Amino acid sequence: MSGSTSPASSADPFVLAVARVHDGLGFLPDDDFIVVVAEGTVVDLGPRARLLGKYSALPLVDHSNAVLTPGWIDTHVHSTMPGDGRPIEEVAPAPFETRIAIATANLRAHLAGGVTTVRDLGSHLDYLTWPPGPGLMPRVLRYGMPITADRGHMHLFGGALKAARTVTDVARANLEAGADGLKLVASGGGTLGTVPHETTLTSDQVAEAVRLAHTYGKRVTVHALTNGAIIAAAAAGADGIEHLGFLATDGLSRVQQEALEAAIAAGIVFGSTLGCNEAYLHLSGSNGTAEHDEQSIRTEYYRRNADRVLGAGGRMAIGTDAGWKHTPFGAYTRELQLLAGAGVPAERLLHLATAGNADALGVPGLTGMIRPGHPADLVVIDGVDFAARAPKVLEVVAAGRRLASPGTPS
Ligand SMILES: [Zn+2]
Structure with missing residues (x-):
């Protein structure tokens, strides 16, 4: 950092x-x-x-x-994670002061790289208590602890559902602590013990969070790597979908027309994250590893799916997933470059990074x-x-x- x-x-x-x-x-x-x-x-x-x-x-x-x-807007960061390859299992247990020191360095790096507003999509509940500073900082919108299945992706932030802990319980805890919106996790992901191509929340569960968030005038975005999770999020009236996975049940990325159409008809915004972990591909010694194969395959289908979503008239927000595993802060231009490589012209790219993202976050008068x-x-x-x-x-x-x-x- x-x-x-x-x-x-x-x-x-x-x-x-x-x-x-x-x-x-x-x-x-x-x-x-x-x-x-x-x-x-x-x-x-x-x-x-x-x-x-x-x-x-x-x-x-x-x-x-x-x-x-x-100033650019990053719609998807994890402020309290270092983005230096360390996984969530290693960094989530750190004490509050350590996590805040990481966030301070991260936010300064992102600001120096042109990002003046970030949306945090996954930290502990106590991150909501921190007033960003000292010194000049980006504006930080915080969605609290992600609402996830028992032992689900990102459960280490504290937002897991249990037999006696409902979606409403976790959603209310976030909103009452001042969260600017809600993040749901409707499929597995990069957390140990979870399967990216498994759908983990039902449409009813997503709808429960959407109803409460909208009552507070807040938005809901859903980590949804599978076609099934995208369909569930669209049916539930969610505002956003994170990533461009479109994973089928066999783990391969195949855009299901029903999922794409449902999301577009619902006006859902897809968070790009083309550069999520892509930095790994450029690390010395990464060539030939299983992770290198995995990251290059994913970078390729995210790019392909971005083209597909935009070509079908879908909405897109520009988010990096900075903080997660190998995704560094301060490298927002890398995400812009990857999207440019997927065929987005500069004028549109800069619109998406600014006024488009402000609109996606529901804060069009605030910045952009x-x-x-x-x-x-x-x-x-x-x-x-x-x-x-x-x-x-x-x-x-x-x-x-x-x-x-x-x-x-x-
Ligand atoms: Zn993320």
Whole structure:
């Protein structure tokens, strides 16, 4: 983990000059813009030639060859897991202070990599009590402890169902502790003793959580690696599905048309996670191992299924699964590159990473757009040819404050 040191950020007003602007919806026509930031918000945006004189008294941050987009949103992280290959069985039992130290370094690394908002999709209940800081941090939406079957995937976070502990019990514990939404686990996964291609919750169980969450005005997203779990989540009215598994009962990925159609008809958002554990493929000494085979096969079918979902008109959110096993924080651009490789053009990719993701999270006014009056969550990069190379992150602004040391830490 290589998080930047705590930055001495200031809320003083400034002017940012850039070549191009993607405002969350698309690229603005023409070049050479300035954005004026004060008191945490964007107060003005327009052509440099027209506006610069008006704001000449403010300090100028000059990135006049670069591209400005809203700060990126990662819809799927595990803040308290290190993402250095250690499995959940090893890290979940750590004491609160250790888990918070990991989260602090992780969130700083993600911010330095351009991510100004994250959604945590699996931590202990006590993570909800932590006020992120010190120093500049991304905005953190937390879904509490995942609701999972007895001994089910991620049960080590404390959200497992028992004979006398219902979905409503765990859901209520999360929501009353301040969770921003609920995460359900409807299939096995990477937790020891679970089978990824096994469906573990019924549609009725998912519906029970959805009803309660929606009463609180909160969303529900479901870890659903199987076609069966996707069908259950869609029937239950869930808002999101994590990953692009579409696993059949034999463990192979085969998109079942019924599952795809049900999810699309229900308006469900698929979380991408193409780069989940993909970093393993680049580790020295990984070649030829069984895990290398497994990760490359999965990376390939996630890419294929992303193409299938988008081609069928499905909704997608961009999430990395950072923290999980080999998935590092600070590498959001890697997920963008993998999606670019799956055929998503840069303009759409940047929309999905910003306004699209804000919409998927149900917080469209909170972040994800560059508009006067909106919070100033911004990132400046040196190019948008994601398929060719990872862009360099030149500037990060979170709620109007400039990060002292932006860059791509990993
Ligand atoms: Zn995850």
